[in-house]
Amino acid sequence: MKGALTPRDAADMIADGASLMIAGFMGVGSPHRLIDALVARNARELTVIANDTARPGFGIGKLISAGAVRHVITSHIGLNPETQAGMIEGSITVELVPQGTLVERIRAGGMGLGGVLTPTGLGTEVEEGKRIIEVEGNHFLLETPLRADFSLLAAGQADYVGNLAYSLTAHNFNPVMALAADTVIAEAESIVPVGVIPPDAVKTPSVLVDHLLLRAC
Amino acid sequence: MKGALTPRDAADMIADGASLMIAGFMGVGSPHRLIDALVARNARELTVIANDTARPGFGIGKLISAGAVRHVITSHIGLNPETQAGMIEGSITVELVPQGTLVERIRAGGMGLGGVLTPTGLGTEVEEGKRIIEVEGNHFLLETPLRADFSLLAAGQADYVGNLAYSLTAHNFNPVMALAADTVIAEAESIVPVGVIPPDAVKTPSVLVDHLLLRAC
Amino acid sequence: MDTKELIARRVAQEILPGMLVNLGIGLPSMVANYVPAERGVFFQAENGVIGLGARPPEGMEDPNLTDAGGGFVSAVPGAASIDSAMSFGLIRGGHLDMTVLGGLEVDESGHLANWKVPGKMVPGMGGAMDLVTGAARVVVAMQHSARGKSKIVRKCSLPLTALRRVDMVVTDLAVIVPSPAGLILRERAPGVSIEAIREATEAALVVPDEVPEMGFDA
Amino acid sequence: MDTKELIARRVAQEILPGMLVNLGIGLPSMVANYVPAERGVFFQAENGVIGLGARPPEGMEDPNLTDAGGGFVSAVPGAASIDSAMSFGLIRGGHLDMTVLGGLEVDESGHLANWKVPGKMVPGMGGAMDLVTGAARVVVAMQHSARGKSKIVRKCSLPLTALRRVDMVVTDLAVIVPSPAGLILRERAPGVSIEAIREATEAALVVPDEVPEMGFDA
Numbered sequence: 001m002k003g004a005l006t007p008r009d010a011a012d013m014i015a016d017g018a019s020l021m022i023a024g025f026m027g028v029g030s031p032h033r034l035i036d037a038l039v040a041r042n043a044r045e046l047t048v049i050a051n052d053t054a055r056p057g058f059g060i061g062k063l064i065s066a067g068a069v070r071h072v073i074t075s076h077i078g079l080n081p082e083t084q085a086g087m088i089e090g091s092i093t094v095e096l097v098p099q100g101t102l103v104e105r106i107r108a109g110g111m112g113l114g115g116v117l118t119p120t121g122l123g124t125e126v127e128e129g130k131r132i133i134e135v136e137g138n139h140f141l142l143e144t145p146l147r148a149d150f151s152l153l154a155a156g157q158a159d160y161v162g163n164l165a166y167s168l169t170a171h172n173f174n175p176v177m178a179l180a181a182d183t184v185i186a187e188a189e190s191i192v193p194v195g196v197i198p199p200d201a202v203k204t205p206s207v208l209v210d211h212l213l214l215r216a217c
Numbered sequence: 218m219k220g221a222l223t224p225r226d227a228a229d230m231i232a233d234g235a236s237l238m239i240a241g242f243m244g245v246g247s248p249h250r251l252i253d254a255l256v257a258r259n260a261r262e263l264t265v266i267a268n269d270t271a272r273p274g275f276g277i278g279k280l281i282s283a284g285a286v287r288h289v290i291t292s293h294i295g296l297n298p299e300t301q302a303g304m305i306e307g308s309i310t311v312e313l314v315p316q317g318t319l320v321e322r323i324r325a326g327g328m329g330l331g332g333v334l335t336p337t338g339l340g341t342e343v344e345e346g347k348r349i350i351e352v353e354g355n356h357f358l359l360e361t362p363l364r365a366d367f368s369l370l371a372a373g374q375a376d377y378v379g380n381l382a383y384s385l386t387a388h389n390f391n392p393v394m395a396l397a398a399d400t401v402i403a404e405a406e407s408i409v410p411v412g413v414i415p416p417d418a419v420k421t422p423s424v425l426v427d428h429l430l431l432r433a434c
Numbered sequence: 435m436d437t438k439e440l441i442a443r444r445v446a447q448e449i450l451p452g453m454l455v456n457l458g459i460g461l462p463s464m465v466a467n468y469v470p471a472e473r474g475v476f477f478q479a480e481n482g483v484i485g486l487g488a489r490p491p492e493g494m495e496d497p498n499l500t501d502a503g504g505g506f507v508s509a510v511p512g513a514a515s516i517d518s519a520m521s522f523g524l525i526r527g528g529h530l531d532m533t534v535l536g537g538l539e540v541d542e543s544g545h546l547a548n549w550k551v552p553g554k555m556v557p558g559m560g561g562a563m564d565l566v567t568g569a570a571r572v573v574v575a576m577q578h579s580a581r582g583k584s585k586i587v588r589k590c591s592l593p594l595t596a597l598r599r600v601d602m603v604v605t606d607l608a609v610i611v612p613s614p615a616g617l618i619l620r621e622r623a624p625g626v627s628i629e630a631i632r633e634a635t636e637a638a639l640v641v642p643d644e645v646p647e648m649g650f651d652a
Numbered sequence: 653m654d655t656k657e658l659i660a661r662r663v664a665q666e667i668l669p670g671m672l673v674n675l676g677i678g679l680p681s682m683v684a685n686y687v688p689a690e691r692g693v694f695f696q697a698e699n700g701v702i703g704l705g706a707r708p709p710e711g712m713e714d715p716n717l718t719d720a721g722g723g724f725v726s727a728v729p730g731a732a733s734i735d736s737a738m739s740f741g742l743i744r745g746g747h748l749d750m751t752v753l754g755g756l757e758v759d760e761s762g763h764l765a766n767w768k769v770p771g772k773m774v775p776g777m778g779g780a781m782d783l784v785t786g787a788a789r790v791v792v793a794m795q796h797s798a799r800g801k802s803k804i805v806r807k808c809s810l811p812l813t814a815l816r817r818v819d820m821v822v823t824d825l826a827v828i829v830p831s832p833a834g835l836i837l838r839e840r841a842p843g844v845s846i847e848a849i850r851e852a853t854e855a856a857l858v859v860p861d862e863v864p865e866m867g868f869d870a
């Protein structure tokens with residue numbers, strides 16, 4: 001862990017055109033301060049890998065509304081009509097991935113696997129262009145790893161060395177995304193002294209976190 | 218969760234010839250009471266899937282000493298000369314699997330994946346008989362899922378519905394093995410009322426646990 | 435009883451003690467209202483909680499505890515938080531006893547389409563493809579028709595959610611069980627005739643000698 | 653200074669502030685003794701702890717906290733418990749900055765063999781194959797020879813641990829850096845001549861103009 005950043009410094013670190021994994025599920029467990037900072041610095045041409053694009057005015061929806069996003073790899077955009085409109089008019093390209101496949105592709109990218117075989121998507125549009133592998137008489141799609149330049153995470157608690165703990169349904173994609181980017185930036189609801197998060201409660205070990213946002217004022 | 222069992226009832230449930238995943242790393246995080254009960258009932262011809270066979274007189278080593286094991290799928294037997302001797306004289310067959318591959322194969326078996334691609338083992342003896350799959354110019358071994366008839370787990374705490382929490386290095390293979398068997402039996406150092414293990418501290422959700430051993434006296 | 439309540443109550447009867455059940459957004463989520471607490475059922479939401487409970491009292495909502503639609507929920511005693519990898523490990527790995535999903539079309543092969551209307555509505559599959567592929571039992575809860583058009587069709591015209599045959603379809607008119615022999619009409623909604631169901635259904639139905647009315651205790 | 657201490661102290665110099673480091677059982681585990689706490693290094697053991705610490709005071713040992721060899725350890729402030737899937741995710745995914753492993757043979761291609769002597773000793777690869785495949789840096793810490801026979805060989809006769817070229821070999825005689833051009837002799841142990849190293853080494857060595865002695869502060 002390289003120390004605490006202001007949201008603005010973090011947003012400046014993320015160049016236009018960068019690929020970002022952004023944690024969260026309909027905005028729950030999303031790094032809202034980082035998102036606001038990206039909107040504030042007028043980020044452009046981002047690729048976003050995320051479960052969904054939340055809704056207009058909330059979470060990743062703010063990036064969509066601001067026109068910051070060029071490409072999305074996601075499982076669901078049904079609750080954000082702006083993403084759907086952007087897709088139809090061509091300002092945003094969208095790659096739809098089944099949710100369980102999305103999380104495994106991210107995990108594979110973070111954990112050094114060359115891919116995983118899943119039955120999900122067999123015989124559907126998701127199959128198009130993918131290799132089908134037979135194992136013991138059953139067929140599976142070969143799904144390949146995903147990685148990004150940055151992962152943007154939101155934790156309930158962080159400690160001074162960067163260990164993260166999450167709360168209830170705010171876990172979602174945070175633990176896997178923590179492994180799958182070149183640079184990992186996290187924000188936390190509270191930052192506590194080392195030792196306050198006991199080893200068994202750490203969900204993302206500090207060694208994965210490059211930067212922590214300084215505490216919210 | 219179907220309620221608490223005596224170790225003896227649990228051992229009676231496990232027929233000779235059954236395949237067992239047994240959690241633990243050199244005996245740490247292993248279900249010692251279940252192992253003792255299997256030795257006591259003179260179990261025979263077991264297949265054991267486990268990280269290692271511990272050492273003579275400890276953990277899985279007790280099953281080896283008792284002659285209960287016919288086949289082992291494991292990453293390491295170096296600290297148990299009895300397993301090595303059994304392998305050489307032919308009373309035990311041993312399939313050696315790299316530790317990171319072993320845990321991914323178990324996870325794939327438990328999580329409905331048809332396999333994973335790993336670079337580990339490429340160009341070594343581990344490669345023999347396996348398919349090599351190319352993804353974006355890199356080569357990987359296709360490793361297939363593992364499942365068993367039973368998973369035998371050890372938790373630090375269990376609650377009345379079967380939620381499990383683990384302590385420090387006693388986690389190891391417990392969380393993945395909890396998904397990868399037809400029947401999951403767990404023992405715990407303590408059994409506490411529902412609510413004592415908060416949702417964020419549960420490492421194995423109760424829905425995966427079929428039986429819990431009654432408290433140790 | 436309105437048609438949504440009828441569907442939700444009938445689906446609730448399929449949920450047996452101790453099951454782990456995933457309920458989709460919308461109509462399926464209403465099913466929870468008709469499953470008595472003493473049945474010991476755990477509801478899962480794919481966003482990461484096992485043991486989903488009712489909406490909390492006003493002012494007690496936790497922004498870190500919602501259902502898959504983003505609505506505030508609570509957690510029952512014995513609940514567990516899980517991340518997305520574990521959530522879909524449970525789903526795809528066969529640990530989920532039942533999923534209840536909405537549908538756009540179900541066809542004579544028992545195939546479900548529920549994630550895309552090309553050129554019109556592309557919400558994305560979310561967790562639906564994994565749920566239909568992996569859950570031990572798949573129940574579709576939907577209105578029998580939309581804008582006068584049968585949603586039980588000969589062959590899905592919309593993109594499929596999975597190749598797996600769903601196990602049961604519950605509509606405001608009927609309970610239908612897809613099988614290798616086709617769609618079996620198992621139950622009628624109260625006061626609805628077999629003829630009326632046939633008329634409202636594009637697909638061919640296999641009609642047994644006895645097609646009882648759905649039964650409701652209350 | 654005995655040869656094991658010499659090797660351990662020299663390897664310790666490779667460990668930079670803030671690194672995540674895995675130490676193998678045996679000689680490699682001694683390296684931790686020579687890394688000052690203020691360097692802020694986290695030691696990982698593949699059995700599932702990040703932030704491995706020294707053996708606890710007598711009577712304070714926790715049976716649920718050991719190193720990969722089963723020996724009692726402690727956990728430093730900021731430690732984290734992880735399961736085996738995460739442990740090897742860190743290793744294989746390139747998150748581990750360095751691993752220090754023992755060796756049976758290293759050859760001119762930089763290949764390591766350390767898990768099997770066919771017909772004699774078959775301990776199994778444990779985590780070694782994943783470690784050598786995935787760690788950002790692989791350092792082999794071993795005696796230069798065993799029973800008078802060089803362990804730095806032309807070509808490994810024992811089964812390989814991985815195809816990946818190891819990054820450094822530290823022995824009681826030398827520091828050797830495998831490269832596409834062969835094994836480069838980088839440092840000599842104090843008082844050991846280049847000639848003595850050549851004689852003790854089966855493999856061909858690339859010898860630069862300057863081959864300084866290992867430097868030790870204390």
